[in-house]
Amino acid sequence: MKKMWIVLLLVQCYLAASHKYPDPDAKILSIKATLPFASAMTNPHNITPFDHCETNVTPPTVFKIPEYEINLDLPAEDRWTKLVSDKREKIIALIESIKQNCDQLFGKSLFWMVNEFLPLLTQTLPAEYRQELLGISSATGLSVGEITLFNVFYEFFSVCTSIVAKSEEGVLYHGRNLDFGLFLGWDPANHTWLTTNLLKPLVVKLNFTQGNKTLYQSISYAGHTGILTALKPGKFALSIDERFKLDGGYVGIVEWILGMRNQQWISFLTREVMEKCTSYSCAQKELAKPPLVAPVYFILSGVSPSEGSIITRGRNDFNIWPLGQKHKNQTGDWFLVQTNFDQWKKPPFYDDRRTPAIFCMDKEGNKDVPQALQNVLSTRPVLNKLTTYTAIMSAEKNMFEVWIQSCPDPCWPW
Ligand SMILES: *[C@@H]1O[C@H](CO)[C@@H](O)[C@H](O)[C@H]1NC(C)=O
Ligand SMILES: *[C@@H]1O[C@H](CO)[C@@H](O)[C@H](O)[C@H]1NC(C)=O
Ligand SMILES: *[C@@H]1O[C@H](CO)[C@@H](O)[C@H](O)[C@H]1NC(C)=O
Ligand SMILES: *[C@@H]1O[C@H](CO)[C@@H](O)[C@H](O)[C@H]1NC(C)=O
Numbered sequence: 001m002k003k004m005w006i007v008l009l010l011v012q013c014y015l016a017a018s019h020k021y022p023d024p025d026a027k028i029l030s031i032k033a034t035l036p037f038a039s040a041m042t043n044p045h046n047i048t049p050f051d052h053c054e055t056n057v058t059p060p061t062v063f064k065i066p067e068y069e070i071n072l073d074l075p076a077e078d079r080w081t082k083l084v085s086d087k088r089e090k091i092i093a094l095i096e097s098i099k100q101n102c103d104q105l106f107g108k109s110l111f112w113m114v115n116e117f118l119p120l121l122t123q124t125l126p127a128e129y130r131q132e133l134l135g136i137s138s139a140t141g142l143s144v145g146e147i148t149l150f151n152v153f154y155e156f157f158s159v160c161t162s163i164v165a166k167s168e169e170g171v172l173y174h175g176r177n178l179d180f181g182l183f184l185g186w187d188p189a190n191h192t193w194l195t196t197n198l199l200k201p202l203v204v205k206l207n208f209t210q211g212n213k214t215l216y217q218s219i220s221y222a223g224h225t226g227i228l229t230a231l232k233p234g235k236f237a238l239s240i241d242e243r244f245k246l247d248g249g250y251v252g253i254v255e256w257i258l259g260m261r262n263q264q265w266i267s268f269l270t271r272e273v274m275e276k277c278t279s280y281s282c283a284q285k286e287l288a289k290p291p292l293v294a295p296v297y298f299i300l301s302g303v304s305p306s307e308g309s310i311i312t313r314g315r316n317d318f319n320i321w322p323l324g325q326k327h328k329n330q331t332g333d334w335f336l337v338q339t340n341f342d343q344w345k346k347p348p349f350y351d352d353r354r355t356p357a358i359f360c361m362d363k364e365g366n367k368d369v370p371q372a373l374q375n376v377l378s379t380r381p382v383l384n385k386l387t388t389y390t391a392i393m394s395a396e397k398n399m400f401e402v403w404i405q406s407c408p409d410p411c412w413p414w
Contacts, residue, residue: 049352049356049380049381049412050352050355050356050379050380050381051380052379053356053359053360053363053364053375053376053379054360054375054376054378054379055375056371056375057371057374057375057378058374059374059390059401059403060403060404063403063404065203065204065205065219065402065403065404066086066204066205067204067205067206067207068082068083068204068205068206068207069206069207069209070083070206070207070208070209071209071210072208072209072210072215072275073209073210073211075131076127076128076129076131076132076135077131077132077134077135077138078135079132079135080132080135080136080139080223080225081135081139083204083206083222084136084139084140084222084223085139085140086222087201087202087204087222087223088139088140088141090198090201090202090222091140091142091150091202091222091223092140092141092142093198094150094195094198094199094202094223095142095146095149095150097185097194097195097198098149098195100185101185101194101195104185114143114145114146114149115143115145115146116145117145118144118145118146118148118149118152119143119144119145119148121148121152121256121257122134122144122145122148124256124257124261125148125265125268126268129225129267129268129271132225133147133148133151133225136223136225140223147223150223150224151223151224151225151226151267152265152267159179159180159242159339159340159351159386159414160176160177160178160179160239160240160241160242160339160340161176161177161179161241161337161338161339161353161357161377161382162174162175162176162239162241162297162299162310162337162338163175163176163335163336163337163338163357163361163373163376163377164299164300164301164308164309164310164323164335164336165308165334165335165336165361165366165369165372165373166305166308166323166334166335166366166369167366167367167368167369168366168367170304170305171305171369171394171396171397172301172302172303172305172307172308172394172395172396173301173369173370173373173392173393173394173397173399174237174239174299174301174392174393174394174395175373175374175376175377175390175391175392175393176229176239176299176377176390176391177377177382177383177387177389177390177405178219178228178229178387178388178389178391179196179384179386179387179388179414180195180196180199180386180388186413191385191409191411192385193385193386193413196385196386196387196388199221199388200388200389200404202221202222202223203219203220203221203388203389203402203404204219204220204221204222205217205218205219205400205402206218206219206220208274208275210275214233215232215274215275216230216231216232216233216274216275217230217231217232217233217400218230218231218274219389219391219402221388224267225267225271226265226266226267226268226270226271227240227267227270227271227274228240228270229391229393229402230270230274231393231395231400232274232277232278232395233395233398233400234303234395234396234398235277235278235279235280235283235302235303235395236277236279236280236283236300236301236302236303236307236395237300237301237302237393237394237395238270238273238274238283238287238298238299238300238301239298239299239391240266240270240296240297240298240299241296241297241299241338241339241340242296242297242340243294243295243296243297243312243313243340243342244295244340251315252292252293252294252315253293253294255293256293262291263290263291263292263293263315264290264291264292264293265292265293266292266293266294266296269286269287269290269292270287270298272286273286273287279302280300280301280302280303280304280307280395281302283300283302284300284309284311284320287300287311287313288311288313288318288320289318291315291316292313292314292315292316293315294315295313295314295315296313297310297311297312297313297338297340298310298311298313299311299336299338301393301394301395302395303395303396306322306323306324307323308322308323308336309321309322309323309336310336310338310343312342312343319343321336321343323335323336325343327343327354327358329355329358329359330358330362331362332361332362332365332366334366335361335366337354337357337358337361338354339351339353339354339357341354351414352381353381353382353384356379356380356381356382357376357379357382360375360376360379360382361376364376370392370394370399373392374390374392377390377392378390378405380407380411380412381411381412381414383405383407383411384407384411384412384413384414385407385411385412385413385414386413386414387405387406387407388404388405389402389403389404389405390402390403390405
């Protein structure tokens with residue numbers, strides 16, 4: 001039991017900075033507010049986060065996103081071997097960088113606990129996923145603790161934007177930016193976040209197959225086994241955005257470690273939903289229902305004109321915000337925007353990506369929705385220094401596009 005409490009210390013390594021800001025629901029995001037140096041470094045010209053909507057954005061074609069098959073018929077420990085062997089050097093570079101940052105922030109004594117104590121957490125994970133993590137560990141030579149860290153704590157440190165939008169013809173499109181790397185090291189020379197840079201070459205498209213058929217596709221970082229962005233062609237598309245709450249993931253992890261295992265990890269739940277559900281309504285029900293280790297937003301789009309929603313999950317409750325609802329400043333009722341704040345609350349002043357996204361979506365209109373999403377997701381600060389990739393999906397059109405983003409100066413750090 002004593003060891004388990006040390007796992008919590010490790011969690012603390014990641015959450016410590018969050019206690020300095022008084023707004024309880026902005027807990028982890030408040031890290032942003034406690035890093036004025038980052039702002040000072042990126043913001044030499046006093047830029048404002050938002051000044052105009054981008055237009056006519058075309059995705060860069062320079063970087064081809066690699067595709068891999070994850071064969072679910074293989075034993076769990078072999079499924080990821082090809083992918084993580086190919087990306088081994090890059091995964092190691094990322095973990096090394098996180099390690100150094102953690103050491104700098106909290107002293108050397110903290111990261112060694114990853115190897116000592118996270119394997120205890122690994123042992124408690126559902127068998128199939130535990131086997132996958134063990135397989136990745138032996139394929140990369142990284143410790144089980146490091147691989148677990150990479151997988152489990154992802155859920156707590158991404159900051160993202162998701163938009164579901166319906167075209168004039170009633171076709172649903174689903175766009176998302178995945179922003180990751182907050183507070184894990186600022187590179188003053190390049191004006192970039194170290195972790196964000198190291199994640200970009202890890203972005204891959206995955207086909208999860210069974211019986212030689214593609215069950216669903218996802219966009220992932222090599223080494224991460226969960227689902228953050230995924231498409232079931234002809235059925236539905238899903239993305240997840242972080243939700244920060246005081247009684248959030250921290251409490252959930254504590255309870256899990258103490259043996260209260262009737263709750264689900266978000267990454268594993270989304271894998272199950274992608275695998276088992278064959279309709280939007282099934283996905284919506286299954287995402288809304290089970291108790292969760294951490295709060296989260298699920299953004300879901302289907303194949304008929306009304307099938308779009310944001311499912312705001314507490315650990316034991318849910319709220320569904322369906323397509324058709326509007327924010328105060330929103331004119332059109334054909335799209336939904338979700339960042340990292342509850343729909344019924346104002347976003348905090350230091351991180352308002354929602355207002356510009358809504359403003360620009362309204363300005364775009366619903367004639368050419370994929371183009372509108374490309375433009376809006378490339379508009380600062382919806383696009384910021386943390387953005388790793390932009391994806392646009394449509395279950396009906398079987399569209400599954402992704403490209404690596406960059407945000408040259410002047411650009412807001414988050
Ligand atoms: C993944 O699936 C897509 C669509 O079914 C297909 O075009 C692509 O070739 C597949 N890629 C791999 C690596 O299996
Ligand atoms: C920073 O930029 C320089 C030059 O553009 C490049 O050589 C270097 O690899 C970059 N460093 C990182 C950590 O990205
Ligand atoms: C998948 O295809 C391969 C080669 O085409 C075949 O050997 C194998 O039996 C198939 N597996 C299943 C589960 O159908
Ligand atoms: C709506 O727009 C007005 C004027 O642009 C602004 O002052 C207000 O904060 C906005 N409200 C919300 C909820 O974004």
